[in-house]
Amino acid sequence: MKKLFTITIIGLLSTGAFAQTSQGTKVVSGSMRISTDSDNSMHQGYSSQNYSSLYLYFSPSFGYLFKENLEAGLSVGYTYNESESTQDRDLSDDYNSANKSNTYGFSPYLKKYFTISEKVALSTKFSAGLSFGRSNYESTNAYPATSEYKSKGISANFIPGITFFPSEKFGISASFGDLGYHYTTSENENNGYKSTSKDFELDLSSSTFGIGFSYHF
Secondary structure, three states: OOEOOOOOOOEEEEOOOOOOOOOOOEEEEEEEEEEEEEEEEEOOOEEEEEEEEEEEEEEEEEEEEEEOOOOEEEEEEEEEEEEEEEEEEOOOOOOEEEEEEEEEEEEEEEEEEEEEOEEEEEEEEEEEEEEEEEEEEEEEEOEEEEEEEEEEEEEEEEEEEEEEEEOOOEEEEEEOOOOEEEEEEEEEOOOOOOEEEEEEEOOOHHHHHEEEEEEEE
């Protein structure tokens, strides 16, 4: 059974001499996303498996429209992720594992607005960033183990969106989908083992959907 909760707050505060997406507008914004996942299953009547996870992401941003409908800015972010897995076995030892990670990062971005009407604008946002993290892994079975990891990575993302302006100073935004590239290196601080992962993918899962609000003045 899976449960997903996503909360996104976009454009918490905007200040400037011009409204909405006009040149000279300053933008302070933030986003937050929370998701949970759980799975309980039985295998052939002799063992059960329980899995649960929590994902939390928070990122404030500051932007400036240096040209009409063109915004440049910087986002900083924090991600917390934890997961637990338990297997109860009738014929062998039980197995339990837990993983927790904290990641910090920053990414400059460029966002382009395409005005459709006085009340609607499409947008495309491109960002590239660096991230640094640490994680802890623990397992308990016949051979208990604990590992500490540190990681760093680079990423590039392309995200489409749309904004509706019901009034001159208030906007409602939505985004869905993410085309991105991610490159990450990880090192086990216990034994020095290093690993590398990289991927380029188009993500159209429900976790990429966000609804936000903005105030412009």
